[in-house]
Amino acid sequence: MIESLWSTVRSVLSPHGPAMDAAANSYVPGDFSIHFFLQLAVILVACRVVGWLGRKLLAQPQVVGEMIAGVFLGPSLLGLLLPDLQGAIFAKETRNILYAGSQLGVGLYMFLVGTTLRTDHFRSKAKSAAAVSLAGISAPFAFAILITPFLVRIPGLFSPQISVANATLFMGACIALTAFPMLARIINERGLANSSLGTLSLTAGAFDDACSWCVLAIVLATFGGGAGVAILAIGGGLIWAGLVITFGPRVFAPLARRVEEQGEMSYAILAITLAAFSLSAFLMDAVGIHAIFGGFVLGAVMPRGRFAEDLKRKVEPLAVVLLLPMFFTYSGLNTRIDMVNSVSLLLIALGILVVSILAKGGACYLAARLAGEDNRTALGIGALMNSRGLMELIIINIGLQKGIIGPTLFSMLVLMAIVTTMMAGPLFEMVYGRRARQSGELDALHRVANAA
Numbered sequence: 001m002i003e004s005l006w007s008t009v010r011s012v013l014s015p016h017g018p019a020m021d022a023a024a025n026s027y028v029p030g031d032f033s034i035h036f037f038l039q040l041a042v043i044l045v046a047c048r049v050v051g052w053l054g055r056k057l058l059a060q061p062q063v064v065g066e067m068i069a070g071v072f073l074g075p076s077l078l079g080l081l082l083p084d085l086q087g088a089i090f091a092k093e094t095r096n097i098l099y100a101g102s103q104l105g106v107g108l109y110m111f112l113v114g115t116t117l118r119t120d121h122f123r124s125k126a127k128s129a130a131a132v133s134l135a136g137i138s139a140p141f142a143f144a145i146l147i148t149p150f151l152v153r154i155p156g157l158f159s160p161q162i163s164v165a166n167a168t169l170f171m172g173a174c175i176a177l178t179a180f181p182m183l184a185r186i187i188n189e190r191g192l193a194n195s196s197l198g199t200l201s202l203t204a205g206a207f208d209d210a211c212s213w214c215v216l217a218i219v220l221a222t223f224g225g226g227a228g229v230a231i232l233a234i235g236g237g238l239i240w241a242g243l244v245i246t247f248g249p250r251v252f253a254p255l256a257r258r259v260e261e262q263g264e265m266s267y268a269i270l271a272i273t274l275a276a277f278s279l280s281a282f283l284m285d286a287v288g289i290h291a292i293f294g295g296f297v298l299g300a301v302m303p304r305g306r307f308a309e310d311l312k313r314k315v316e317p318l319a320v321v322l323l324l325p326m327f328f329t330y331s332g333l334n335t336r337i338d339m340v341n342s343v344s345l346l347l348i349a350l351g352i353l354v355v356s357i358l359a360k361g362g363a364c365y366l367a368a369r370l371a372g373e374d375n376r377t378a379l380g381i382g383a384l385m386n387s388r389g390l391m392e393l394i395i396i397n398i399g400l401q402k403g404i405i406g407p408t409l410f411s412m413l414v415l416m417a418i419v420t421t422m423m424a425g426p427l428f429e430m431v432y433g434r435r436a437r438q439s440g441e442l443d444a445l446h447r448v449a450n451a452a
Contacts, residue, residue, distance in 0.1 A: 027093050035094040040326070042089055046073055047325040061186055061425050066325050067389060070332030071418070080338065090333055102330040105323025107281045107295040112316055113184040114299020115308040117199060131371040132364045133204040136385055137211050139363030141172035143355050154348070157409040169219050170404055173212040174396060174413055175356045178205035179389025179421055186387065186425055190433055197377055197432075201384045204364070206296060209391060210237070213289050216395060219404065229288060236287030241297050244280065248301035252276075256303030265310035273302075273311060290394070331393040334400075337418075339411030349412040356416050361386030380432030387424035392417035 050072065051065030072078060079086040090098075148168040151157050158167050183205050192198035217233035255272065259265050265273075277298055284294030302308055340349050365382030369375065396413045399405045405413075 027091075032094055032097055035089070035091055036097050038089060039094070039098060039329075040322075042073065043069075043325045043329045044322070047328070058422075059426055059429070060422060061190070063186060063389075064422055064425060066328045067332075067418070067421060070325075070328030070330070071335050071337065072332070073329050074332040074335050076332070076335055076337045095330065095333065098326055098330050098333075101323060102327035103281075103285075103291050105319055105325070106327040107291040108277070108315060108319040109295075109324050110184065110292040111277050111281075111295035111299040112312055112319065113188075113202070114296040115302045115304070115312060116188075117202065117300045129200045129203045131367040132200065132381060132385065133207040135363040135367030136178065136204060136208045136360060137176050140175035140356075140359040141168075143359040144168050144172035144175060147171070147351070147355055151348070151409070156406045158405055159403050162404055166219050166404070169215050170399060173215040173219070174392060174399075175359050176208055176215075177212045177388050177391050177395060178208050178360070178385050179387045179391045179417075183384055183387055183389075186384065186428070190425075190428065197380055201381055204381075205385060206293075208385075210289065210293060212395065213293075216398065217288050233288035237284065237289045237293070240280070240283050240287070240294070244297050244301055248298065249303070252301070252303050252307075256305065256307040259303075259307045259310060260305070263306075265307065265314065270311070270314060274315075331397070334397050335393065335414050336407065336411055337414055339408050340415065345408060345412070349415055352412055353416045353419055356388075356420060357386055360420075376432050376435065380428055383424055383427040383431060386427075387421045388417045389421040 046069040047066040050069035051062040054060035054065030054068065055062065073086070073090070075083075075086070145168055148171045149164055151171070152162075152164055152167050162170075183201060187198040187202065192201075214230075214234050214237070217230045252273075255269050259269060277295055280294035280298040281291035282294070284297075285291040302311065340346055361382040364385040365378045368378035368381045373381070392413060396405065396410050396417075400407065400410045
């Protein structure tokens with residue numbers, strides 16, 4: 001076990017195999033630059049247009065439109081209708097640069113989300129957050145135990161070499177996921193960033209996603225990655241989070257005082273802060289969790305007041321408008337929604353969708369009610385927690401790459417992710433948001449946030 005752990009640590013910065021098929025002709029640096037700027041222009045235009053249409057026609061938040069735009073730019077639509085054009089713009093050999101930009105975007109965004117976390121709301125809602133989080137983990141795995149033995153027997157869904165236990169763990173992790181970046185943007189766009197409901201949902205979603213990634217690490221370890229993978233992911237993640245929570249506030253307190261004295265955040269302090277973010281994201285990525293959790297946990301301990309306000313003002317426009325759309329597009333480039341091409345497969349996909357909604361949204365609703373939340377708030381929590389989005393696409397892409405699942409199950413899970421994400425916003429508005437706006441509740445929350 002120790003040898004496996006040491007081998008895993010040593011391999012963190014080593015090459016991990018080709019990311020795509022080798023090209024007949026090598027790309028020079030200038031080729032990557034040309035493709036990158038063209039890709040960025042296409043991504044920004046597509047995300048803005050589809051996002052606008054989603055808001056006007058489907059009452060979807062901008063973030064859902066960006067997720068759909070990413071899928072449209074991939075093989076599911078553009079690659080299907082104009083394969084030569086899609087291949088020329090998004091050449092396989094150039095996608096590593098797009099991937100790095102996408103990780104920077106989503107990591108920075110979750111770093112900023114962490115700075116809005118209200119610990120006072122968390123303390124007041126600790127019982128509800130714990131109950132929702134526990135239900136959001138236990139119910140999906142219970143449902144996975146029921147359906148996975150059936151799915152394993154269907155050829156092409158899982159690898160023939162995978163055990164029923166590992167397949168069950170993987171399905172449980174997929175169903176238990178909450179789209180943490182997506183959830184954060186929906187909460188921000190709905191005016192809930194500083195509310196107790198928003199904090200409760202984010203906290204429970206963060207814990208559920210962290211647990212899902214730890215389970216994935218265990219599956220990868222027992223599927224051939226070695227025990228070191230699981231030990232490094234779980235142990236390393238817990239140690240780093242503990243260090244950040246314990247020492248982070250003390251380290252940044254002098255910088256916060258400097259910002260208050262100067263009246264604004266200097267470029268030097270901004271550089272130090274972004275370097276700390278990059279280190280935290282690197283460590284979480286290196287241990288096998290994900291960069292976004294490194295960004296979020298560091299953001300949660302950032303000083304509030306002028307420090308957080310200036311940080312958000314300087315970083316958020318670039319992260320949200322320029323970098324984050326790359327995250328959605330990169331995932332969309334690996335998505336094929338045309339793989340579910342028969343009635344039997346469609347019925348299985350619908351079954352997975354129904355089970356996922358009941359296991360996640362239904363369980364979180366019941367847990368919130370049992371924890372003392374009123375019916376409207378519990379329904380709102382269930383609607384938000386049921387969103388999966390691109391976090392689902394990340395974990396199933398890993399499953400596909402590692403040979404745990406086949407392309408058909410991958411496509412079914414993509415459909416589940418899209419549907420549950422699209423239904424989150426409208427369902428939340430129906431059960432909570434609309435009435436809260438009519439009563440002025442959300443406006444009051446905005447006034448409190450602005451006054452803080």
